[in-house]
Amino acid sequence: MIKLKFLPARFGDCIWIEYGDGEDRNRILIDGGTAGTRHDIKEMIESLPEEDRYFELMVVTHIDKDHIAGILGLLEENDLGFKVRDFWYNGFKHLTEVEEVVDENDEDFGAKQGEHLTQAILKHEISWNGDFNNKAVVVDSDILPKITLPGGMQLTLLSPTPVLLKDLKPKWVKEVTKANMVPGGPPIVEEEEEEDETFGEAIPDINALAQTSFHEDHSEANGSSIAFLATFNAKSILFCGDAFPSQLVKTLNIIEPDRKIDIDLMKVSHHASSHNTSPELLEKIKCSNYIISTNGSTFKHPKADTISRIIKTSGAGTQLLFNYKSSTNEIWGLNSLKNAHNYDAIYPETGIDGIEIVL
Template sequence: MLRFDFLDARHGDCFLVRWGDGRVMLVDGGPSPVYQDSLLPYLETLPPTGNGRRHIDVVCVTHVDDDHIAGIERLLTELSRKQRDGEALPFQVGQTWFNAADQIVNSQAPASAAAVRRLLATTPRGAASIASIAQGQRVRTQAKQLGIDLNVGFPDRTLLSCNRIEVHGLDVKVVAPDTVALDALLARWRAAESARDAGIVTAGYTDYSIPNLSSTVLLIEHLERRALLTGDARGDRILSGLEECKLLKSGARMHVDLLKLPHHGSNNNVTSDFFERIHADHYVISADGVAHHHPNEQTLTWLVQSRSPEDIFTIHLTNSIEFAEMALQELAVGRRFRTAVRHAAEPAAIVSLGAKAPAP
């Protein structure tokens, strides 16, 4: 069985992938309050292992945006504090997967990375960009202090498209960032280096292009069930990554059991083509419609119109969002899809993918 527990991550992402004999991967931690409100209470419901601790096999941070990384930073900060104070750790983390944009550049172009780091150090503090980079660095430092392996098993300790890894029977293929996104990222760093202007790099953090370019996308598979987990990546980069890794033929279509929509259903990251080419039985949108107008009605329309009226599938919302539910109600006329909204009293929207029925 492959199971997903999508927590109330407000406007961010925070969910558990569960498989095999009690295996757990935590993907993103939502913005900061999500740790106390949703993530910590949920992790405490996991069954403890023999040593009394709860085991999280993998903690994956898709990118450095606050609505993805902040909850993870709080989790690791709390574990570090307990370790320092000699208290028992409630959770044991097996490994961490996390590409920080500056770390990717460091692995590919150490000279540029060092030069830009020096420039960044002199940029006035307080900028969202610096905070974002610092958040990423803290996560890496804390993981190290806790003795948690970072990106172990990936070449250059970086998650890049077409890397493949198996974790306790879960097959994981990295779809993004791909080489095109990586080149764009490196170009930005080199331009900052030669112009001696850290702003060229940090601008990317405020307009979200660099986090989105470096956002990790994973295609995971267990017992013939597949899910595409897209972070806040851009749809075109997801498609090109799938093509580059020969998981999708040029112009062809693929089907997955579950698709977590990129960037909370924003219409800035995808076009109709994205949904035409990737079909799913379960589409999951992690959003609350409060901080941002996510999911956008345009995105919902593209999604629904990419399917035939007879197609049976489910669109899951992690929160009740009036405008999105109204749009879906209108789109549902004459169609057979279903909308599932997490009830406020439920701690998670759960999607459970059982073993496939044997072919007749």
């Protein structure tokens, strides 16, 4: 059994995963949404028996605030109230690790743990990238790191590479310095806002939108995103974070060079932005279930071209799953569209519950 809950994480990601056999449950938490999501996470933790408040793994995929802020708030409390076997997160010191040429100021940066998440991890003495010998969580060769968690869940790392982490460092230093902080931990970075794509009463032309030109994301923060393929009990889930599609295609081709990879569920990268789900990525996988995590505020995700590509590439029987019903995604629930293109759109019953998926 794998049970996934995509929490109502505002315009971000927060994924609570349980896997196991019968009463024996293991847990993973991927990202923490925006700051307010902390309360939802804490409520779920406190609903567990005290002896069961344990995570095999927590992951902060990258430093954008819609992924980091909720977990940061949780870890800044004096008493965590839970335990973590290992915490995956590439902090500033990991960007320095992968530099080919060491900047003369790196010693100062590395000596000061100026940012809050790094401080909190150290304060609570949480194992930090222990599965990677406390070094950066990266794909550094054609042999993809594979981590088997207690309970049998296997995670195959797909992103980032050392080069993608290195690309983030100048932006990290700039943002932290601008905020009068010392580089040494993650700034809470605002994403660049994409242009709004509004339709009013117009119905999206799925065929035409699916054929529009694709231009890949170039945000350094998104490029540094941790992404992996999770497998358990013959089920596979692609957790994309906000990763670049070209990197995902490259590493998926290492796993299966000559054929599509069967996926039971894909967490669509970057909330279905226009620039993170390429035609090549969709052609590489065989998948019918796509989950999009966002309330549509701020950046007006999901984008119509991405949803159209998913519908046309995946074909009949495609399911679009959303953790909110919003003004930016409700149009995909129109019967006229669903009937014409033979897909389904599934929304939560309320706007405060998120959506739960059992595989």
